[in-house]
Amino acid sequence: MSAEAARFRFVSANRRVREDRRFVAGHGRYVADIALEGMLHVAILGAQHPAARILSIDPSAALAMPGVHYVLTGEELAGATDQLMNGLDTPNVRRFPLALGQTRYAGEWVAAVVADTRALAEDACEKVKVSYERLPYLTQAEEALDPSSPPVHPAHGSNVLLDKQFVWGEVDRHFAESPRQLSFRVTWGRNSTVPIETFGVVASWDPWSEMLDVWASIQMPKYPDQIARALRIPANNVRVHHDVDVGGSYGVKRGIKHTVLAAHLARRLGRPVRLLEDRLENMRGGDAHGPERIFDVDVAFDDAGIVRSMKMRALDNAGAYAGRAPFQLGKPIGAIVGPYKIESVAYRAQSVTTNKAVQEAVRGFGQSPTNYAIETALDKVGLACGLDRIEVRRRNFIRKEEFPYLIPSGTRYDSGDYHTVVDKVLAHVDYPALVAERDRLRAEGMLAGIGIAACLEPSGGNSAFEPLLNEKNETTTWMESVRINVDGTGCVAVTIHTTSSGQGHETLAATVVAEVLEIDPDLIRIVRPDSLACLPSNTPVGSRMAIMMGGACFHAAQKLKAKLLRIGAHRLGLAPEAARYQGGSVGAVSGGQALDWAALVNIAHRNFHLLPPDTEPGLESTHVMQVPTGTSLPKDGRVQMYPCHSFEFHLVLVALDPVLGKPEIRRYVIGHDCGTVINPHIVKGMTLGGIAHGLGAALLEEFVYDEEGQMLTQSFMDYLLPSSHEMPKVEIVHHCTPSPFTVFGQKGSGESGYLGAPAAISGALNDAVAEFGISFDKLPIRISAISDAVAAARVRSSEETTS
Amino acid sequence: MKVALLVNGAVREVDVEPRKTLLDTLREDLSLTGAHAGCEHGVCGACTVLVDGAPVRSCLMFAVQADGLDITTIEGLASAPGELSVLQDSFCETHGLQCGFCTPGMILASHALLEANPAPTRADIAEAISGNICRCTGYGQIVEAVELAAERLRLANAPRAAAGGRP
Ligand code: FES
Ligand code: FES
Numbered sequence: 015m016s017a018e019a020a021r022f023r024f025v026s027a028n029r030r031v032r033e034d035r036r037f038v039a040g041h042g043r044y045v046a047d048i049a050l051e052g053m054l055h056v057a058i059l060g061a062q063h064p065a066a067r068i069l070s071i072d073p074s075a076a077l078a079m080p081g082v083h084y085v086l087t088g089e090e091l092a093g094a095t096d097q098l099m100n101g102l103d104t105p106n107v108r109r110f111p112l113a114l115g116q117t118r119y120a121g122e123w124v125a126a127v128v129a130d131t132r133a134l135a136e137d138a139c140e141k142v143k144v145s146y147e148r149l150p151y152l153t154q155a156e157e158a159l160d161p162s163s164p165p166v167h168p169a170h171g172s173n174v175l176l177d178k179q180f181v182w183g184e185v186d187r188h189f190a191e192s193p194r195q196l197s198f199r200v201t202w203g204r205n206s207t208v209p210i211e212t213f214g215v216v217a218s219w220d221p222w223s224e225m226l227d228v229w230a231s232i233q234m235p236k237y238p239d240q241i242a243r244a245l246r247i248p249a250n251n252v253r254v255h256h257d258v259d260v261g262g263s264y265g266v267k268r269g270i271k272h273t274v275l276a277a278h279l280a281r282r283l284g285r286p287v288r289l290l291e292d293r294l295e296n297m298r299g300g301d302a303h304g305p306e307r308i309f310d311v312d313v314a315f316d317d318a319g320i321v322r323s324m325k326m327r328a329l330d331n332a333g334a335y336a337g338r339a340p341f342q343l344g345k346p347i348g349a350i351v352g353p354y355k356i357e358s359v360a361y362r363a364q365s366v367t368t369n370k371a372v373q374e375a376v377r378g379f380g381q382s383p384t385n386y387a388i389e390t391a392l393d394k395v396g397l398a399c400g401l402d403r404i405e406v407r408r409r410n411f412i413r414k415e416e417f418p419y420l421i422p423s424g425t426r427y428d429s430g431d432y433h434t435v436v437d438k439v440l441a442h443v444d445y446p447a448l449v450a451e452r453d454r455l456r457a458e459g460m461l462a463g464i465g466i467a468a469c470l471e472p473s474g475g476n477s478a479f480e481p482l483l484n485e486k487n488e489t490t491t492w493m494e495s496v497r498i499n500v501d502g503t504g505c506v507a508v509t510i511h512t513t514s515s516g517q518g519h520e521t522l523a524a525t526v527v528a529e530v531l532e533i534d535p536d537l538i539r540i541v542r543p544d545s546l547a548c549l550p551s552n553t554p555v556g557s558r559m560a561i562m563m564g565g566a567c568f569h570a571a572q573k574l575k576a577k578l579l580r581i582g583a584h585r586l587g588l589a590p591e592a593a594r595y596q597g598g599s600v601g602a603v604s605g606g607q608a609l610d611w612a613a614l615v616n617i618a619h620r621n622f623h624l625l626p627p628d629t630e631p632g633l634e635s636t637h638v639m640q641v642p643t644g645t646s647l648p649k650d651g652r653v654q655m656y657p658c659h660s661f662e663f664h665l666v667l668v669a670l671d672p673v674l675g676k677p678e679i680r681r682y683v684i685g686h687d688c689g690t691v692i693n694p695h696i697v698k699g700m701t702l703g704g705i706a707h708g709l710g711a712a713l714l715e716e717f718v719y720d721e722e723g724q725m726l727t728q729s730f731m732d733y734l735l736p737s738s739h740e741m742p743k744v745e746i747v748h749h750c751t752p753s754p755f756t757v758f759g760q761k762g763s764g765e766s767g768y769l770g771a772p773a774a775i776s777g778a779l780n781d782a783v784a785e786f787g788i789s790f791d792k793l794p795i796r797i798s799a800i801s802d803a804v805a806a807a808r809v810r811s812s813e814e815t816t817s
Numbered sequence: 818m819k820v821a822l823l824v825n826g827a828v829r830e831v832d833v834e835p836r837k838t839l840l841d842t843l844r845e846d847l848s849l850t851g852a853h854a855g856c857e858h859g860v861c862g863a864c865t866v867l868v869d870g871a872p873v874r875s876c877l878m879f880a881v882q883a884d885g886l887d888i889t890t891i892e893g894l895a896s897a898p899g900e901l902s903v904l905q906d907s908f909c910e911t912h913g914l915q916c917g918f919c920t921p922g923m924i925l926a927s928h929a930l931l932e933a934n935p936a937p938t939r940a941d942i943a944e945a946i947s948g949n950i951c952r953c954t955g956y957g958q959i960v961e962a963v964e965l966a967a968e969r970l971r972l973a974n975a976p977r978a979a980a981g982g983r984p
Contacts, residue, residue: 261916262916515916
């Protein structure tokens with residue numbers, strides 16, 4: 015660990031992750047493990063066609079089956095609930111959990127069947143007769159821009175959800191003055207985070223207390239509020255239970271439509287209802303896809319490879335409803351120049367509807383695709399100038415002494431030392447030896463390439479992109495809260511107000527509170543009250559919890575410590591300045607008698623007569639923390655997006671047989687700087703998992719739709735997730751540049767690895783095939799694409815030599 | 818249909834529909850919820866249990882097929898409540914998990930490996946867990962956990978001198 019770490023006892027220490035014990039024993043508590051008395055089960059009937067009018071739904075045969083209780087249609091549900099929110103100002107793009115009158119993508123939910131068992135509900139689904147009238151449809155984003163394309167939402171008038179042009183700085187002048195320019199297009203394929211646990215929800219309605227209880231595998235800000243709004247009930251009639259373990263999310267577990275549907279059924283039928291997606295429902299109709307994006311990029315630069323200005327158009331295929339797709343074009347504005355000193359940027363963000371499944375928030379919230387485009391630009395500039403690809407990055411990097419650094423789009427980067435991280439990685443790998451290894455592989459007849467990516471992970475998430483893209487939205491608050499209670503026996507309980515999906519929040523909270531109070535973290539109990547007992551929270555989105563929950567823990571513990579100090583000083587007859595807190599005791603700065611933890615707790619809980627005047631009895635503190643730097647609304651199309659910026663530098667060696675085309679990663683090194691690390695195991699896991707996820711996006715994963723608008727990759731046999739065979743051993747090189755904006759100097763790491771891996775692996779493959787004069791400009795780069803492209807290039811070159 | 822399963826050393830009788838999978842039977846009829854449903858089509862391995870010591874996808878097997886067979890689930894690995902096996906503890910030591918959803922399957926697949934091969938190479942481990950998908954970890958800390966467990970088990974089983982103890 016760095017010298018910084020020496021300041022801490024528990025922060026940055028090599029301590030176990032406390033959550034792990036229950037999981038390795040098989041005693042996690044996931045939503046599928048929750049079985050309520052009398053619970054009914056739901057199966058979903060998905061639409062056959064990408065676009066069709068629903069003429070009629072006949073449930074009679076299904077309802078005639080013994081054990082089948084109900085068939086819910088879109089019409090009933092839309093009558094009983096309000097439409098789901100989308101955050102944009104597009105009132106005519108209406109979305110309900112079940113299709114209303116018309117289906118807009120193959121797999122869209124048309125009806126829900128409720129039965130005694132899930133198997134029975136599935137059987138009954140097959141008996142529901144729906145007659146459709148097919149409508150014209152579209153699947154391609156560029157087609158959607160054509161005003162004559164069939165509108166997915168006729169009432170909206172076009173397929174354009176968002177088309178916003180930003181110009182930050184003197185783009186035209188910089189382009190005119192630059193001696194060199196280049197343009198290119200890259201495409202990010204539609205993929206997602208695809209957790210191994212699908213989404214599930216259990217809802218139960220008590221008509222006497224008018225209370226809706228919800229257990230869900232959820233990771234979603236404002237979830238109870240949105241449930242209440244859709245169901246038209248007061249928000250304090252909704253109780254979301256947070257003691258549910260979520261089996262992976264990375265952004266997408268936002269099953270609001272599932273929840274509204276299940277909750278409606280629970281109310282309607284007076285029985286608890288469970289909706290657990292199966293894999294097919296999840297992939298086709300779970301509305302959990304990620305960005306699908308075309309980037310058209312122009313860069314202006316000079317002969318030395320210095321990039322002065324960039325124009326980027328990002329066209330995103332949102333799918334059939336707005337979902338979170340448009341906003342995933344907004345967040346990358348906060349790091350639109352990556353780690354580079356690009357002086358001006360023009361950015362056009364376009365989001366269009368097509369007849370595909372809906373997007374949800376995906377790890378990085380649009381940043382990884384954007385980084386792929388930026389890094390491709392840097393590779394191309396290097397190539398154009400005859401510069402080494404690392405050298406061109408170094409020349410453009412923001413320098414350590416220039417932080418905090420204001421980028422053209424209005425975000426001030428907190429801190430960084432990019433040059434040093436790169437130097438450390440190059441020293442670690444012995445870069446000349448790596449190049450020699452690549453050349454040796456080439457000499458053996460293999461294709462081999464080195465890939466490089468240098469990019470940022472904006473962290474400490476808020477929703478500044480919402481007011482930026484929708485002026486009617488004036489949200490600047492994006493808080494996280496923690497409460498600490500020390501009971502009368504001196505035991506400490508800390509409440510956190512969210513579910514977790516593997517991020518280790520219990521470990522985080524215990525570590526930070528213990529650090530401040532100087533007590534053993536293992537003595538601290540972490541609890542997750544239900545949403546009605548919660549303080550405001552925005553859940554773990556945008557790589558925010560180390561910063562936000564960690565920050566809230568820190569401040570709440572400081573308040574508690576201050577109270578202990580006041581109590582101790584008063585009892586000892588000392589002025590507060592003359593007393594000091596140490597290891598749970600309070601004594602005089604000058605030494606001598608001290609009151610230990612038990613004595614202080616006893617005064618707080620039992621001796622009101624010994625408390626300082628105007629002191630509340632008990633030992634409890636809360637802190638509601640606002641995102642650091644999140645102080646103002648956007649102005650002139652500029653905004654401070656996230657507060658902190660972690661840095662990652664990827665260096666990859668890929669080799670492949672030119673005939674087979676199967677890439678094998680021979681070496682994978684990442685330099686990672688996320689400031690002060692709170693738990694090294696957790697950060698390491700995030701980074702390795704993020705790289706695996708990025709490897710999937712680069713080489714394997716895509717939700718592919720055919721010409722008929724049907725999704726082809728709807729099982730794990732077609733949608734391929736990386737296995738232990740594909741994942742190489744990854745070497746991590748650490749660096750620590752503390753953030754000046756956080757309590758320990760920590761930054762986020764929940765998206766690390768994923769943000770640069772696709773760019774790095776794509777760069778390596780392009781380096782490998784450069785000798786044929788070809789390159790890949792679309793992810794994922796599948797084995798077949800590689801072998802076909804190489805074979806075609808070889809045919810071309812042999813024709814040239816023979817002609 | 819009535820079936821007698823030998824689960825974690827005890828005979829458990831259940832009455833199940835013939836089409837009910839072993840996974841659903843373990844979870845719903847026997848309240849053993851450590852095995853998870855990730856895909857229910859035999860790819861992810863989250864439903865892995867040991868049948869006569871070998872890792873099996875319980876989503877691809879009917880409960881009636883398991884009649885009389887010896888089944889070990891994740892709940893059967895620890896010696897007592899609150900205890901962990903050496904392998905389970907090693908997963909905690911290296912943080913070989915995050916959300917925990919794939920973890921029972923990963924541990925059972927690794928357990929079967931270590932039973933058969935006390936000194937697996939990295940490649941052996943990667944092969945043994947390659948039928949279990951983990952979306953969280955990128956596998957690095959899982960491989961480390963199995964390596965660590967193998968080492969600990971070897972030491973535990975070695976004669977004193979070889980284990981570095983006093984002669
Ligand atoms: S649930 Fe059995 S293999 Fe995925
Ligand atoms: S720990 Fe989450 S899928 Fe493996």
